[in-house]
Amino acid sequence: MSQPTQRQAYWTANLKLVAGCLAVWFVVSYLFGIILVDQLNVIKIGGYRLGFWFAQQGSMYIFVVLIFFYAYRMRKLDQKFNVEED
Amino acid sequence: MDLKTLTFLVVGATFALYIGIAIWARAGTTKEFYVAGTGVHPVANGMATAADWMSAASFISMAGLIAFMGYDASVYLMGWTGGYVLLALLLAPYLRKFGKFTVSEFIGERYYSKAARMVAVLCLIVASVTYVIGQMKGVGVAFSRFLEVDFHTGVFVGMAIVFVYAVMGGMKGITYTQIAQYCVLIFAYTVPAIFISLNLTGNPIPQLGLGSDMVGTSVSLLDKLDMIVNDLGFAAYTAQKKSTLDMFLLTLSLMIGTAGLPHVIMRFFTVPKVADARSSAGWALVFIAILYTTAPAVGAMARLNLMETIQTGPVGSADGNLVYADRPEWFKNWETTGLLKFEDKNGDGRIQYYDDKSATFADKAASFGWKGNEMVTVDRDIMVLANPEIANLPNWVIALVAAGGLAAALSTAAGLLLAISTAISHDVIKGMISPGISEQKELLASRLAMAGAIVVAGYLGMNPPGFAAQVVALAFGLAASSIFPALMMGIFNKNMDNIGAIVGMLVGLLSTLIYIFWFKGWFFIPGTEMAANTADNWFLGISPESFGAVGAMLNFASAYVVSKITPPPPEHIQHLVEDIRVPMGAAKAAAHH
Numbered sequence: 001m002s003q004p005t006q007r008q009a010y011w012t013a014n015l016k017l018v019a020g021c022l023a024v025w026f027v028v029s030y031l032f033g034i035i036l037v038d039q040l041n042v043i044k045i046g047g048y049r050l051g052f053w054f055a056q057q058g059s060m061y062i063f064v065v066l067i068f069f070y071a072y073r074m075r076k077l078d079q080k081f082n083v084e085e086d
Numbered sequence: 087m088d089l090k091t092l093t094f095l096v097v098g099a100t101f102a103l104y105i106g107i108a109i110w111a112r113a114g115t116t117k118e119f120y121v122a123g124t125g126v127h128p129v130a131n132g133m134a135t136a137a138d139w140m141s142a143a144s145f146i147s148m149a150g151l152i153a154f155m156g157y158d159a160s161v162y163l164m165g166w167t168g169g170y171v172l173l174a175l176l177l178a179p180y181l182r183k184f185g186k187f188t189v190s191e192f193i194g195e196r197y198y199s200k201a202a203r204m205v206a207v208l209c210l211i212v213a214s215v216t217y218v219i220g221q222m223k224g225v226g227v228a229f230s231r232f233l234e235v236d237f238h239t240g241v242f243v244g245m246a247i248v249f250v251y252a253v254m255g256g257m258k259g260i261t262y263t264q265i266a267q268y269c270v271l272i273f274a275y276t277v278p279a280i281f282i283s284l285n286l287t288g289n290p291i292p293q294l295g296l297g298s299d300m301v302g303t304s305v306s307l308l309d310k311l312d313m314i315v316n317d318l319g320f321a322a323y324t325a326q327k328k329s330t331l332d333m334f335l336l337t338l339s340l341m342i343g344t345a346g347l348p349h350v351i352m353r354f355f356t357v358p359k360v361a362d363a364r365s366s367a368g369w370a371l372v373f374i375a376i377l378y379t380t381a382p383a384v385g386a387m388a389r390l391n392l393m394e395t396i397q398t399g400p401v402g403s404a405d406g407n408l409v410y411a412d413r414p415e416w417f418k419n420w421e422t423t424g425l426l427k428f429e430d431k432n433g434d435g436r437i438q439y440y441d442d443k444s445a446t447f448a449d450k451a452a453s454f455g456w457k458g459n460e461m462v463t464v465d466r467d468i469m470v471l472a473n474p475e476i477a478n479l480p481n482w483v484i485a486l487v488a489a490g491g492l493a494a495a496l497s498t499a500a501g502l503l504l505a506i507s508t509a510i511s512h513d514v515i516k517g518m519i520s521p522g523i524s525e526q527k528e529l530l531a532s533r534l535a536m537a538g539a540i541v542v543a544g545y546l547g548m549n550p551p552g553f554a555a556q557v558v559a560l561a562f563g564l565a566a567s568s569i570f571p572a573l574m575m576g577i578f579n580k581n582m583d584n585i586g587a588i589v590g591m592l593v594g595l596l597s598t599l600i601y602i603f604w605f606k607g608w609f610f611i612p613g614t615e616m617a618a619n620t621a622d623n624w625f626l627g628i629s630p631e632s633f634g635a636v637g638a639m640l641n642f643a644s645a646y647v648v649s650k651i652t653p654p655p656p657e658h659i660q661h662l663v664e665d666i667r668v669p670m671g672a673a674k675a676a677a678h679h
Contacts, residue, residue, distance in 0.1 A: 011667050018175050025171045029164045034333050037157075037326060047306025048297040052324045055160035056152075056382040057293060060167045060375045067174045067368035074179075075361055083668040085359050 010081035014074065021070050029059040089481045093232050096485040097492060100270050101247060104496075107266055108251030108259040116529050119256030120187040120355075120508055126261055128362040132369025134261045135353040137268035137493070138501035139166075139344075139370070140377060141217075142224030145271060145494035148378075149473075150466030152385030153392075156323035159385070161333055165340025167371060167378055172345040172570075174367035178354040180577045182363035183666045187355065189348045189569065190513045196576040198659055199584040200518065205591050207513045209568050210348040213561040214502045214509075215543070217349075221499040222547025228495065232488050238548055244496065245544040252500040253536050257356060260500045267493035272376055274490025278474040278483055279380050282387050285477060292383035311386055314393050317401045318440035319447030323386065329627050339634035343562030346570030349505035360669035388469045391476050396439045396461070402454040407436040416475035420468055427463035432456060439464075503543065507536035563602060563630075567594035567637025575645060580663045582645060585652045590645025598637035602630045 032040060037051035045053060078084040126134070144166070152159040184192050190210060194203025222241060229240030251263050276292070283295030287307055299306050305313075312322040321327055328336075344350065353370070354363045395414065399406030410428060420426035428437060432455055441447060442459040471491070474483045511532035516523050523531070568591045575582040575590070603609065605619040617623040619630065628636065654660075665671070 007664065007668060014667075021171070021175055025168065029168055029337065030334060033160060033164055034330060034337065041324070046294075046297040047299060047308055049308070049324060052157055052160075052308070053297070055157065056163055057296075057379055059164050060371075060379055063167055063171050064368060064371050064375055066171055067371055068365065070175055071361070071364035071368055074364055078361065078669055083670040085361070085669050085672050 006081055007083070010077060010083055013077055013081075017070065017073055017077070021066050024062065024066055028054060028062045033059050087481070089484060092481050092485040093488050096482070096489045097232060100266075100489045100493065103266050104247070104263045105250055107262045108255045111255050111259045111262045116512075116525050116532070118258045119529055119532055120512065125358060126356045128357050128366035129369050130265055131261070131353060131357050131362075131366045132371075133268045133373050134264035135350065135366070135370035136373035136377075137264040137271065137497040138353060139350060139374060139498070140271065140494055141221055141498035142228075142491060142495035143220065144377065144381075145275065145491050146224070146470050147467050149381045149384040149388065150469035152382055153389040153469050154464075154466055155327075156321075156386075157326055158328045158333070159382075161328075161336045161340065163378055163382065165337045166344055167374060168337070168341040169344025169350075170367050170371040170374070172341060173350070173354070174364050174371075176574055177345060177351060177570075177577070178363040178367050179360045179669070180666045181351060181573070182354050182357060183360045183669060183672045185355075185672060187352075187512050188508055189351050189573070190509065191517065193569075193572055193576065193587075194513075194517065196659065196662065197572075197582075197584040197587045198656065199588065202572070202584060202588050202591070203513060203517065205588065205595075206569065206572070207509050209564045209591075209595065210509050211506060213347060213564050213569075214349060214506045215546070216561045218499055218502040218506070218539075218543045219546045221495050221502065222543045224495040225492065225499065226547055228488065228492050241544050241548050244499075244547075245540050248496060248500055248503065249537065249540050252503055252540070253533050256532070257504060260504055261356065263500070264497045267497040268373060271490040271493040271497075272373070274486045274493070275377055275384075275470075276380055278477065278479055278487060279384050279387075281479050281483070282391070282473065282477045283383060286387055286390065292380045292387075296383040296386055307390065308386065311390050311393075314390065314397070318393070318397065319444035319451070320441045323389070329621070332627055332629055332632050335628055335632035335635045339562060339566050339632050339638075342570045342638050343566035343634055346565035346568075346573070347561070348509075348565075348569065349501045351573075352505055352508070353501075360672050384470065384473065388473050388476065391473075392464075392469075393439070395476065396437050402450070405436075407438055409436055411435065413437070414476075416472055419475070420472055423468075425463065425465035425468045427461070429460055429462045431458045431460050437461065499543070503536055503539045506539045507532050510535040510539075560599075560602060563598040563634040563637060564595065566634030567598040567641055571638050571641040571645065575642070577663065577666065579646075579649070580660050581654050582649050583652055583655045586645040586647075586649030589648045590641040593644040594637040594641030597640050598633055601625070601633045601637075605630045 032051065033055035037055060040051035040054065041049035043050040048057070148162060151162065181192055186192055186195070190203050190206035193206040194200060222244060225244035226237050226241035229235070229243050230237045233240065233243070251259050255263065279292040280290050283292040284290050286300060287295040287298040288301045289295040289298045296307060300310055308324055312324055316322055326333070354366060357363050357366050396408050397406060398408050410430065417426065421428070432438070434455070437460050438456045439461040440451060440456065440459055442451065471487060474487055511528055515531050516528055571594060572587050572591050575587065604616045605623070607614040621627055
């Protein structure tokens with residue numbers, strides 16, 4: 001059984017991870033897809049303007065990667081702090 | 087084989103499959119009925135969640151919206167996918183650990199308050215019912231078109247099919263049926279997209295085709311589209327037309343709303359472990375993103391095909407426009423439905439499709455002898471259904487699209503009906519009226535509630551209250567402004583107490599409701615609007631659809647302030663919160679009931 005302080009450390013580590021992931025979530029959709037869209041549209045990748053690509057393609061790919069990254073890191077945290085389900 | 091026979095065969099075969107699965111996966115216990123016995127593999131659950139989430143609106147309407155809104159439609163793409171990030175990071179694993187059947191049950195226990203549970207049940211039922219009306223209507227329209235019966239018979243057929251597999255199978259039956267429905271709908275969506283992308287750009291992957299050059303030229307598809315629409319007075323496809331603040335808030339409202347919709351959250355109670363709840367949200371998003379990243383390609387290519395079909399030569403040249411008598415077969419088919427309408431305003435027998443509201447283009451149009459846009463009706467919803475016909479694809483592809491649209495509508499309807507019946511039998515009957523009810527009786531009650539919900543949904547689908555489109559804003563507004571903040575604070579703020587949570591939910595709910603009613607009429611009754619629904623009247627230019635995010639902020643802020651000046655929650659509640667924060671011991675929690 002884990003100690004209360006260890007649970008606290010687990011929770012703090014989780015919060016840090018969540019904050020980091022949400023920062024990426026914000027940047028790719030709200031910042032790149034909406035706020036900075038005109039600035040990024042100057043750059044082209046293939047036939048896409050970059051801002052448009054983030055808004056209609058890129059943000060969604062990154063969302064998927066983010067969730068799996070979070071799930072993977074949390075699995076590691078669960079093991080490290082010994083709080084996994086049996 | 088003709089199109090009608092083929093459609094019958096394809097649609098019939100898919101339905102036989104769904105009902106067969108329902109019989110195989112009958113539910114025997116309440117737990118199987120509500121949460122499929124928590125034994126669904128995360129990948130399977132993700133696929134079922136994707137089918138549950140993607141409704142007729144995603145399948146049929148979204149690409150049409152994108153085709154005509156261009157860049158501005160990005161709010162729907164990001165809004166309806168980004169919510170899954172919030173779900174996976176902020177809600178799903180903790181609610182799975184809590185180990186109960188419904189969202190309102192969590193709110194009731196976490197805030198040790200029956201009143202809070204009631205508020206949550208109410209939000210849940212309103213949000214789900216408003217959603218299901220649209221689905222039943224979609225099912226009716228689709229059946230009536232493909233079976234060539236009248237609309238009401240179409241709704242009845244849809245009701246009967248949902249009844250068989252939802253009432254019998256419960257969550258278990260629905261989950262396995264939805265997996266089959268996902269396969270049908272994604273196949274139906276991507277096959278025409280691949281063909282069309284290949285035709286236009288030579289690239290078979292629509293996501294890449296959208297960023298490629300047109301076949302045989304060095305002009306990219308999007309540049310070409312921008313050019314074509316610009317030449318006809320429309321704003322450039324890739325340009326922004328909405329205000330940045332409104333786009334920001336609408337995206338945020340849709341994301342928070344998605345994460346707060348009860349029928350979506352419920353899906354994460356069905357996985358075996360807490361860790362599975364996290365990855366299952368990822369799988370759900372993978373399966374959703376396959377359709378959502380294809381949709382922008384479908385939208386842009388459909389718009390391009392449509393424009394080029396009508397504007398056959400240089401803009402303004404004498405024979406640059408399609409002769410009406412030579413219009414293609416699909417054009418005639420959709421004219422008979424009334425969703426596509428042509429009016430020869432200048433009497434030249436040719437079709438002019440341009441933006442007659444553009445002041446800068448007006449002089450040019452006049453010099454060409456054009457007297458107004460002659461495509462007086464182009465319903466956005468026909469784009470996906472007409473797409474295979476516009477691109478001259480074989481009949482079996484068209485039949486497949488019909489089956490896909492039905493799969494999308496039916497899977498969402500079944501998921502919503504389950505959420506409604508669970509709220510009634512578990513939260514209202516077992517939770518409040520008769521707590522001592524036996525499992526058999528509760529199962530019976532939930533089946534009766536489901537049957538009742540199907541009848542009500544069918545009735546409302548046939549007699550839509552006239553505001554079906556507006557209530558979507560309401561459903562998302564409610565979920566975003568009341569349910570999501572209450573759930574999130576329940577997990578992340580140990581000191582959030584009952585009074586704070588209830589005040590927060592009410593503040594969020596009422597501010598959002600009043601803002602929507604202010605511009606759309608009280609209870610959507612026409613003529614009772616307090617101000618015209620235009621950007622000039624909106625508070626800071628925020629549209630009613632976007633206000634859910636503001637409501638959520640007000641909810642968070644007021645709940646926080648109130649919780650600081652009222653007594654903290656009792657010790658056992660603080661322990662409960664600490665307990666749901668760690669995955670360990672989840673099996674015990676789930677076995678509790």
